[in-house]
Amino acid sequence: xxxxxxxxxxxxxxxxxxxxxxxxxxxxxxxxxxxxxxxxxxxxxxxxxxxxxxxxxxxxxxxxxxxxxxxxxxxxxxxxxxxxxxxxxxxxxxxxxxxxxxxxxxxxxxxxxxxxxxxxxxxxxxxxxxxxxxxxxxxxxxxxxxxxxxxxxxxxxxxxxxxxxxxxxxxxxxxxxxxxxxxxxxxxxxxxxxxxxxxxxxxxxxxxxxxxxxxxxxxxxxxxxxxxxxxxxxxxxxxxxxxxxxxxxxxxxxxxxxxxxxxxxxxxxxxxxxxxxxxxxxxxxxxxxxxxxxxxxxxxxxxxxxxxxxxxxxxxxxxxxxxxxxxxxxxxxxxxxxxxxxxxxxxxxxxxxxxxxxxxxxxxxxxxxxxxxxxxxxxxxxxxxxxxxxxxxxxxxxxxxxxxxxxxxxxxxxxxxxxxxxxxxxxxxxxxxxxxxxxxxxxxxxxxxxxxxxxxxxxxxxxxxxxxxxxxxxxxxxxxxxxxxxxxxxxxxxxxxxxxxxxxxxxxxxxxxxxxxxxxxxxxxxxxxxxxxxxxxxxxxxxxxxxxxxxxxxxxxxxxxxxxxxxxxxxxxxxxxxxxxxxxxxxxxxxxxxxxxxxxxxxxxxxxxxxxxxxxxxxxxxxxxxxxxx
Amino acid sequence: xxxxxxxxxxxxxxxxxxxxxxxxxxxxxxxxxxxxxxxxxxxxxxxxxxxxxxxxxxxxxxxxxxxxxxxxxxxxxxxxxxxxxxxxxxxxxxxxxxxxxx
Numbered sequence: 001x002x003x004x005x006x007x008x009x010x011x012x013x014x015x016x017x018x019x020x021x022x023x024x025x026x027x028x029x030x031x032x033x034x035x036x037x038x039x040x041x042x043x044x045x046x047x048x049x050x051x052x053x054x055x056x057x058x059x060x061x062x063x064x065x066x067x068x069x070x071x072x073x074x075x076x077x078x079x080x081x082x083x084x085x086x087x088x089x090x091x092x093x094x095x096x097x098x099x100x101x102x103x104x105x106x107x108x109x110x111x112x113x114x115x116x117x118x119x120x121x122x123x124x125x126x127x128x129x130x131x132x133x134x135x136x137x138x139x140x141x142x143x144x145x146x147x148x149x150x151x152x153x154x155x156x157x158x159x160x161x162x163x164x165x166x167x168x169x170x171x172x173x174x175x176x177x178x179x180x181x182x183x184x185x186x187x188x189x190x191x192x193x194x195x196x197x198x199x200x201x202x203x204x205x206x207x208x209x210x211x212x213x214x215x216x217x218x219x220x221x222x223x224x225x226x227x228x229x230x231x232x233x234x235x236x237x238x239x240x241x242x243x244x245x246x247x248x249x250x251x252x253x254x255x256x257x258x259x260x261x262x263x264x265x266x267x268x269x270x271x272x273x274x275x276x277x278x279x280x281x282x283x284x285x286x287x288x289x290x291x292x293x294x295x296x297x298x299x300x301x302x303x304x305x306x307x308x309x310x311x312x313x314x315x316x317x318x319x320x321x322x323x324x325x326x327x328x329x330x331x332x333x334x335x336x337x338x339x340x341x342x343x344x345x346x347x348x349x350x351x352x353x354x355x356x357x358x359x360x361x362x363x364x365x366x367x368x369x370x371x372x373x374x375x376x377x378x379x380x381x382x383x384x385x386x387x388x389x390x391x392x393x394x395x396x397x398x399x400x401x402x403x404x405x406x407x408x409x410x411x412x413x414x415x416x417x418x419x420x421x422x423x424x425x426x427x428x429x430x431x432x433x434x435x436x437x438x439x440x441x442x443x444x445x446x447x448x449x450x451x452x453x454x455x456x457x458x459x460x461x462x463x464x465x466x467x468x469x470x471x472x473x474x475x476x477x478x479x480x481x482x483x484x485x486x487x488x489x490x491x492x493x494x495x496x497x498x499x500x501x502x503x504x505x506x507x508x509x510x511x512x513x514x515x516x517x518x519x520x521x522x523x524x525x526x527x528x529x530x531x532x533x534x535x536x537x538x539x540x541x542x543x544x545x546x547x548x549x550x551x552x553x554x555x556x557x558x559x560x561x562x563x564x565x566x567x568x569x570x571x572x573x574x575x576x577x578x579x580x581x582x583x584x585x586x587x588x589x590x591x592x593x594x595x596x597x598x599x600x601x602x603x604x605x606x607x608x609x610x611x612x613x614x615x616x617x618x619x620x621x622x623x624x625x626x627x628x629x630x
Numbered sequence: 631x632x633x634x635x636x637x638x639x640x641x642x643x644x645x646x647x648x649x650x651x652x653x654x655x656x657x658x659x660x661x662x663x664x665x666x667x668x669x670x671x672x673x674x675x676x677x678x679x680x681x682x683x684x685x686x687x688x689x690x691x692x693x694x695x696x697x698x699x700x701x702x703x704x705x706x707x708x709x710x711x712x713x714x715x716x717x718x719x720x721x722x723x724x725x726x727x728x729x730x731x732x
Contacts, residue, residue, distance in 0.1 A: 607728030610663075613654050 023117030035120025180231015187224025229265030250353030287327020294320030298429030370446030397473030431522025
């Protein structure tokens, strides 16, 4: 059964090929069957692999499957090999499980779109690439999947390419992530030249043996990998592409730009954690990047009007939490938050998709309102997702994962009170903007009637994800609440435990109470501001400084403006100044002189035999002269 | 039998060759061009014979026989071409055949 592992990425790729080659002939139903069915088969295989994997001996269960040698260049022989261990198993299950739900949802959501087959072919290609990314046993194959998901992200953001705004958003996402990808590629070159391998386990073993902690090489390698992770996971300073990526269809936002692809950076860092442990400054940078991003994005999310942009900034902010966890060495806490985040953020996006479709493609929350009674299933599931995102204590999955991160940040030797405080403020912001979204969308007065288009294929995934958004947290119960750390225990063979300072670990109970209170306080404040008539918030917004702050946050802290002025405009200006291309002059001159030479030579071709004879004579005289005089 | 000095013989050959060449270049009639070529060939043959006489070798005369044979063949082909030329173009003006002008 374990040997079926290769089928998990292969089946979505097969689905992609079928849809690309025969998509037009399949019809709507056939497309949906192939598109959703291939993911369902892959998911079934992925779950069927779990029991035999758990039956493997030893605590550090590993199954590797080498399919073939990719290329052979001297000693450098990367393989197409898959590696299943606790970490990639969790990633694989989350990716396939969430994918199948979102595909089912999409089959209804995209109904009536002329690019139905195209949509599912891209989505299948994405799932296949993502599975290659998480299952790869070497960094080169991982990079292949990494680029594959980037390509699919670009294709799907610009899915409705007839509107130039969407196409531009796709291009922006592609170019901005490319900056990070380039850093990652250079990092791979560095590792391959210095360690002689890209096999992940081998390179980590060699790095630990050959590189001294804190020396220049591991710092360079880890910093370059971090560059790639920052680009893909939309962290500071490359976060600007994700809010614009919401131009794509909503299921795409749910799958790629919330649940799976954007967390690839988190996975990369967790996968190569030994390198980061060897480079403490870089690891600290990871934590700082995470903390700064979660605060910045949280503030921006507070001011957005577009429901999908709120969720986009929220995603950036939550991935900031994962980076914070990685930065303090709480590897499994980051993966735990990845898992719960995948569930509740996919749920929120899918719920938002239902709302948008019912509101006739309206994205502005303030045009919605009062949907609580019209869309009860969506409302309750959305509420559960929001509660999980806001980390409502005890009952939600988000509480357990975020609490673990906050606790580890506090108690880890690499963390500290300041990072913890950033996380706590971020938690307050999270519950504020989340319930602002809930109250504005579902409470208050009703602006327009829903279209009533959401069928069971759209509500079923919502319900399943809502259940997961609650129960997924119970796999890791902290010492104060049952003390059942199954999840971190399961990941322990792959990801080492946090290096905690014992004295700080005693504060767990107090920290949890603080986090719980902050979460509830955020909900209460947003109820005060947005629950009723919003008199307070309107009065608040009249103040000029509030207006300026709001505009600043709304524009994502002006990063777009900054990059536009620092990078885009100079390049555009230069391109304009050089529109007659200086370099082209050389080649134009070459073309001109050869054409002139041709003209001159063709003039000698008179067709008159006597002229040729004269030419031969003159040539002979010249050659003879040269021979005689030299 | 007084030997002709090498230089004299070569000067005569060069003059002959020059006359032939001049004929090729200035005459437009194809027949005269062929005649001029014959003159040039004989100039070359004369140079061979003179050089052979100077060094007492038979090679010069052998080469002249070769040139005679070649010239005979050339005239045969050349006259046939001239005949065709006249049939096609209605004249023997060499400049009339300029269809390959570039």
